[in-house]
Amino acid sequence: MDVRFTLVELALRQQEIKKSRFMAVAGPVADEAAAKDFIAAQSDPGANHNCWAWRVGQNYRFSDDGEPGGTAGKPILAAIDGQGLDRVAVVVTRWFGGILLGSGGLIRAYGGTAALCLREAEKVALIATVSGTVTCGFSELALVQARLGALPGVQVGIQAFTDNGAILTVTAPKSDAGGVERLLMDLTSGRSTMRWSQ
The missing domain is CATH 3.30.70.240 (Alpha-Beta Plaits)
Known part of the structure; x- marks a missing residue:
């Protein structure tokens, strides 16, 4: 049986990519309602995009929040799954800096910022x-x-x-x-x- 992990507490990671600022906030969530509350609390209405993903067991959701389809939410979910995490939500907020990144650049920026944030976060094993x-x-x-x-x-x-x-x-x-x-x-x-x- 795979041992899955969740986060101990809120984690934050920020980086600048071609003058756009990306900030990932990740945290533990117990269920879908908690994930929705987390996304609402961590989204910045003043930012250009608040893209997110969450996983709780077999349930998951993601959003590109206006970015081209598949360039933000899916890479964030891939970062969660790639590190064997469960009961986790991540919001990656982008403040546009004037330079277009293209689809590949967006995928790397959103997925990479989420992955950096999750890698540095303190984790704990989920025990049934x-x-x-x-x-x-x-x-x-x-x-x-x-x-x-x-x-x-x-x-x-x-x-x-x-x-x-x-x-x-x-x-x-x-x-x-x-x-x-x-x-x-x-x-x-x-x-x-x-x-x-x-």
């Missing part, structure tokens, strides 16, 4: 997680909380108490779900239950 609930007795509660909480990537959350024990919410990396379940069964000699949400 699964959530579930653990039901255990009072006598095992402290041990279960301590051992599960010590596992890398595992988070033990809100608990509710029943007459016989407690119910804990657990989030774990999807690839480790089986191991978490086995550890829980071993710790409690099979007296606890683990149910993963689908």
